[in-house]
Amino acid sequence: MARRSRRSIRPLRPAATAVALGGAVLAGARIGLMRQAAIARRRIGKPLGEDALDADRVWRSALPGEPVELLMLGDSIAAGLGAHRRKDTLGARLAKELAAQLQRPVRLRTAAVVGAESSTLGAQIDDLPDDYRPDIAVIIVGGNDVTHRVPVATAASHLGTAVERMRGRGVAVVVGTCPDLGALRAVPQPLRSIGSRISQQLAAAQAVRAEAAGARVVSLRRAVGPFFLIDPDGMFSLDRFHPSALGYRRTADALLPALVDAVTSDG
Secondary structure, three states: OOOOOHHHOOOOOHHHHHHHHHHHHHHHHHHHHHHHHHHHHHHHOOOOOOOOOOOOOEEOOOOOOOOEEEEEEEOHHHHOOOOOOHHHOHHHHHHHHHHHHHOOOEEEEEOOOOOOOHHHHHHHHHOOOOOOOOOEEEEEOOHHHHHOOOOHHHHHHHHHHHHHHHHHOOOEEEEEOOOOHHHOOOOOOOHHHHHHHHHHHHHHHHHHHHHHOOOEEEOHHHHOHHHHHHOHHHHEOOOOOOEOHHHHHHHHHHHHHHHHHHHHHHO
Protein backbone atom coordinates (compact mmCIF):
# COMPACT_ATOMS: atom_id res chain seq x y z
CA MET A 1 0.00 0.00 0.00
CA ALA A 2 1.38 3.39 -0.94
CA ARG A 3 2.27 5.66 1.90
CA ARG A 4 0.05 8.71 2.22
CA SER A 5 1.88 11.92 1.49
CA ARG A 6 2.45 14.12 4.51
CA ARG A 7 1.47 17.11 2.39
CA SER A 8 -2.06 15.67 1.95
CA ILE A 9 -2.67 15.72 5.71
CA ARG A 10 -3.60 19.31 6.53
CA PRO A 11 -4.07 20.33 10.13
CA LEU A 12 -7.27 22.20 10.99
CA ARG A 13 -6.78 25.93 11.10
CA PRO A 14 -7.57 27.59 14.47
CA ALA A 15 -10.40 29.63 12.94
CA ALA A 16 -11.97 26.57 11.34
CA THR A 17 -11.64 24.67 14.61
CA ALA A 18 -13.33 27.48 16.51
CA VAL A 19 -16.19 27.60 14.01
CA ALA A 20 -16.66 23.84 14.20
CA LEU A 21 -16.62 23.83 17.99
CA GLY A 22 -18.91 26.84 18.13
CA GLY A 23 -21.40 25.15 15.85
CA ALA A 24 -21.35 22.04 18.00
CA VAL A 25 -21.87 24.06 21.16
CA LEU A 26 -24.80 25.99 19.62
CA ALA A 27 -26.39 22.79 18.36
CA GLY A 28 -26.03 21.24 21.80
CA ALA A 29 -27.49 24.34 23.44
CA ARG A 30 -30.49 24.32 21.11
CA ILE A 31 -31.14 20.66 21.86
CA GLY A 32 -30.88 21.36 25.59
CA LEU A 33 -33.29 24.30 25.38
CA MET A 34 -35.75 22.26 23.33
CA ARG A 35 -35.67 19.56 25.99
CA GLN A 36 -36.22 22.11 28.74
CA ALA A 37 -39.11 23.65 26.81
CA ALA A 38 -40.70 20.19 26.55
CA ILE A 39 -40.24 19.72 30.30
CA ALA A 40 -41.89 23.10 30.95
CA ARG A 41 -44.84 22.24 28.72
CA ARG A 42 -45.35 18.95 30.57
CA ARG A 43 -45.16 20.66 33.95
CA ILE A 44 -47.57 23.44 33.03
CA GLY A 45 -50.00 21.48 30.87
CA LYS A 46 -53.47 22.95 30.36
CA PRO A 47 -55.32 22.36 33.64
CA LEU A 48 -57.29 25.58 33.09
CA GLY A 49 -58.36 24.71 29.57
CA GLU A 50 -58.16 27.34 26.84
CA ASP A 51 -61.22 29.48 27.58
CA ALA A 52 -61.38 32.26 30.14
CA LEU A 53 -64.59 33.01 32.03
CA ASP A 54 -67.02 35.36 30.32
CA ALA A 55 -67.12 38.46 32.52
CA ASP A 56 -68.59 40.85 29.94
CA ARG A 57 -71.43 42.85 31.47
CA VAL A 58 -72.13 46.21 33.07
CA TRP A 59 -70.37 46.36 36.43
CA ARG A 60 -71.68 48.57 39.24
CA SER A 61 -74.88 49.09 37.25
CA ALA A 62 -76.61 50.81 40.18
CA LEU A 63 -74.33 53.83 39.83
CA PRO A 64 -75.77 56.85 37.94
CA GLY A 65 -74.86 57.89 34.42
CA GLU A 66 -74.05 56.18 31.14
CA PRO A 67 -71.59 53.30 31.41
CA VAL A 68 -67.94 53.84 30.61
CA GLU A 69 -66.98 51.43 27.82
CA LEU A 70 -63.91 49.35 28.75
CA LEU A 71 -62.26 47.10 26.15
CA MET A 72 -59.70 44.36 26.90
CA LEU A 73 -57.31 43.40 24.11
CA GLY A 74 -54.42 40.95 24.12
CA ASP A 75 -53.69 37.48 25.45
CA SER A 76 -54.79 35.18 28.27
CA ILE A 77 -53.91 37.68 31.00
CA ALA A 78 -56.16 40.31 29.42
CA ALA A 79 -58.81 37.61 28.99
CA GLY A 80 -58.54 36.58 32.66
CA LEU A 81 -57.57 32.91 32.31
CA GLY A 82 -56.83 31.48 35.74
CA ALA A 83 -59.62 33.24 37.63
CA HIS A 84 -62.30 30.87 38.96
CA ARG A 85 -64.96 33.57 39.36
CA ARG A 86 -66.01 36.17 36.81
CA LYS A 87 -65.48 38.99 39.26
CA ASP A 88 -61.85 37.93 39.70
CA THR A 89 -60.83 38.24 36.03
CA LEU A 90 -58.61 41.19 35.23
CA GLY A 91 -61.28 42.90 33.14
CA ALA A 92 -63.92 42.58 35.83
CA ARG A 93 -61.58 43.85 38.54
CA LEU A 94 -60.63 46.85 36.42
CA ALA A 95 -64.29 47.53 35.61
CA LYS A 96 -65.36 47.42 39.26
CA GLU A 97 -62.47 49.55 40.51
CA LEU A 98 -62.79 52.06 37.68
CA ALA A 99 -66.52 52.37 38.37
CA ALA A 100 -65.83 53.01 42.05
CA GLN A 101 -63.30 55.71 41.17
CA LEU A 102 -65.49 57.45 38.61
CA GLN A 103 -68.81 56.76 40.34
CA ARG A 104 -70.21 55.57 37.03
CA PRO A 105 -71.05 52.08 35.79
CA VAL A 106 -68.53 50.39 33.49
CA ARG A 107 -69.44 48.07 30.63
CA LEU A 108 -66.74 45.46 29.98
CA ARG A 109 -66.06 43.95 26.57
CA THR A 110 -63.32 41.35 26.25
CA ALA A 111 -61.81 40.83 22.81
CA ALA A 112 -58.59 39.33 24.20
CA VAL A 113 -57.91 35.73 23.19
CA VAL A 114 -56.10 33.02 25.12
CA GLY A 115 -52.83 32.21 23.33
CA ALA A 116 -52.78 35.43 21.32
CA GLU A 117 -49.58 36.97 20.03
CA SER A 118 -49.08 40.65 19.21
CA SER A 119 -49.69 39.90 15.54
CA THR A 120 -53.31 39.00 16.33
CA LEU A 121 -54.20 42.37 17.89
CA GLY A 122 -55.26 43.66 14.49
CA ALA A 123 -57.74 40.80 14.08
CA GLN A 124 -59.14 41.43 17.57
CA ILE A 125 -59.80 45.03 16.59
CA ASP A 126 -61.24 44.02 13.21
CA ASP A 127 -63.72 41.69 14.92
CA LEU A 128 -65.26 44.48 17.00
CA PRO A 129 -68.73 45.63 15.91
CA ASP A 130 -68.67 48.59 13.54
CA ASP A 131 -70.76 50.70 15.89
CA TYR A 132 -68.72 49.90 19.02
CA ARG A 133 -66.94 52.92 20.49
CA PRO A 134 -64.98 52.14 23.67
CA ASP A 135 -63.86 54.93 25.94
CA ILE A 136 -60.69 53.11 26.95
CA ALA A 137 -58.79 50.02 25.84
CA VAL A 138 -56.38 47.99 27.92
CA ILE A 139 -53.79 45.95 26.03
CA ILE A 140 -51.67 43.21 27.62
CA VAL A 141 -49.69 40.99 25.28
CA GLY A 142 -46.19 39.63 24.79
CA GLY A 143 -45.77 36.42 26.74
CA ASN A 144 -46.68 34.24 23.77
CA ASP A 145 -44.39 36.25 21.51
CA VAL A 146 -41.52 35.33 23.81
CA THR A 147 -42.38 31.64 24.06
CA HIS A 148 -42.95 31.41 20.29
CA ARG A 149 -39.69 33.26 19.58
CA VAL A 150 -41.23 36.18 17.71
CA PRO A 151 -38.55 38.85 17.15
CA VAL A 152 -38.80 41.67 19.69
CA ALA A 153 -38.96 44.40 17.07
CA THR A 154 -41.73 42.60 15.18
CA ALA A 155 -43.87 42.07 18.27
CA ALA A 156 -43.42 45.66 19.43
CA SER A 157 -44.33 46.94 15.96
CA HIS A 158 -47.61 45.02 15.98
CA LEU A 159 -48.45 46.50 19.38
CA GLY A 160 -47.63 50.01 18.20
CA THR A 161 -49.91 49.59 15.20
CA ALA A 162 -52.79 48.42 17.41
CA VAL A 163 -52.36 51.43 19.70
CA GLU A 164 -52.31 53.76 16.70
CA ARG A 165 -55.54 52.25 15.38
CA MET A 166 -57.33 52.69 18.71
CA ARG A 167 -56.00 56.20 19.23
CA GLY A 168 -57.12 57.02 15.69
CA ARG A 169 -60.65 56.19 16.82
CA GLY A 170 -60.34 58.55 19.77
CA VAL A 171 -59.94 55.73 22.29
CA ALA A 172 -57.70 56.16 25.33
CA VAL A 173 -55.23 53.27 25.61
CA VAL A 174 -53.35 51.76 28.55
CA VAL A 175 -50.69 49.14 27.84
CA GLY A 176 -49.40 46.72 30.44
CA THR A 177 -46.01 45.62 29.14
CA CYS A 178 -44.90 41.99 28.93
CA PRO A 179 -44.52 40.39 32.37
CA ASP A 180 -41.14 38.99 33.45
CA LEU A 181 -41.16 35.31 32.49
CA GLY A 182 -38.35 34.75 34.96
CA ALA A 183 -41.03 34.38 37.64
CA LEU A 184 -42.24 31.11 36.11
CA ARG A 185 -40.81 28.51 38.49
CA ALA A 186 -42.20 25.67 36.37
CA VAL A 187 -39.71 26.58 33.65
CA PRO A 188 -36.25 25.07 34.28
CA GLN A 189 -32.94 26.92 34.04
CA PRO A 190 -31.33 28.22 31.92
CA LEU A 191 -34.52 28.52 29.84
CA ARG A 192 -36.13 30.62 32.57
CA SER A 193 -33.26 33.11 32.55
CA ILE A 194 -33.37 33.35 28.77
CA GLY A 195 -37.13 33.95 28.90
CA SER A 196 -36.63 36.59 31.57
CA ARG A 197 -34.08 38.46 29.50
CA ILE A 198 -36.13 38.37 26.30
CA SER A 199 -39.36 39.36 28.07
CA GLN A 200 -37.60 42.36 29.60
CA GLN A 201 -36.26 43.35 26.20
CA LEU A 202 -39.74 43.05 24.73
CA ALA A 203 -41.28 45.08 27.57
CA ALA A 204 -38.79 47.89 26.97
CA ALA A 205 -39.50 47.88 23.22
CA GLN A 206 -43.25 47.80 23.86
CA ALA A 207 -43.01 50.82 26.14
CA VAL A 208 -41.20 52.85 23.48
CA ARG A 209 -43.61 51.95 20.68
CA ALA A 210 -46.78 52.26 22.78
CA GLU A 211 -45.85 55.65 24.23
CA ALA A 212 -44.91 56.93 20.78
CA ALA A 213 -48.35 55.84 19.55
CA GLY A 214 -50.11 57.70 22.36
CA ALA A 215 -50.72 55.05 25.03
CA ARG A 216 -50.13 55.23 28.75
CA VAL A 217 -47.73 52.48 29.74
CA VAL A 218 -47.49 50.45 32.94
CA SER A 219 -44.50 48.17 33.52
CA LEU A 220 -46.00 44.98 34.92
CA ARG A 221 -42.53 43.65 35.71
CA ARG A 222 -41.83 46.58 38.02
CA ALA A 223 -45.37 47.03 39.35
CA VAL A 224 -46.35 43.46 40.15
CA GLY A 225 -43.35 41.30 39.24
CA PRO A 226 -41.92 41.29 42.78
CA PHE A 227 -45.19 39.90 44.18
CA PHE A 228 -45.01 36.94 41.80
CA LEU A 229 -41.42 36.28 42.86
CA ILE A 230 -42.07 36.57 46.60
CA ASP A 231 -45.40 34.71 46.72
CA PRO A 232 -45.65 32.39 43.69
CA ASP A 233 -48.10 30.05 45.44
CA GLY A 234 -50.53 32.89 46.07
CA MET A 235 -50.04 34.88 42.88
CA PHE A 236 -50.16 32.05 40.35
CA SER A 237 -53.15 29.88 39.51
CA LEU A 238 -53.25 26.10 39.28
CA ASP A 239 -51.06 25.88 36.18
CA ARG A 240 -48.29 28.03 37.78
CA PHE A 241 -48.29 30.12 34.61
CA HIS A 242 -51.37 32.38 34.71
CA PRO A 243 -52.30 34.71 37.57
CA SER A 244 -54.65 33.65 40.34
CA ALA A 245 -57.44 35.85 41.71
CA LEU A 246 -54.83 37.52 43.93
CA GLY A 247 -52.50 37.93 40.97
CA TYR A 248 -55.21 39.66 38.97
CA ARG A 249 -56.10 41.90 41.91
CA ARG A 250 -52.50 43.06 42.19
CA THR A 251 -52.33 43.59 38.43
CA ALA A 252 -55.56 45.58 38.41
CA ASP A 253 -54.32 47.75 41.26
CA ALA A 254 -51.18 48.52 39.26
CA LEU A 255 -53.11 49.44 36.10
CA LEU A 256 -55.97 51.38 37.69
CA PRO A 257 -54.26 54.79 38.17
CA ALA A 258 -53.37 54.89 34.48
CA LEU A 259 -56.97 54.00 33.54
CA VAL A 260 -58.43 56.73 35.73
CA ASP A 261 -55.97 59.26 34.35
CA ALA A 262 -56.70 58.20 30.77
CA VAL A 263 -60.47 58.40 31.13
CA THR A 264 -60.51 61.72 32.98
CA SER A 265 -57.88 63.35 30.76
CA ASP A 266 -58.90 62.00 27.36
CA GLY A 267 -62.60 61.52 27.94
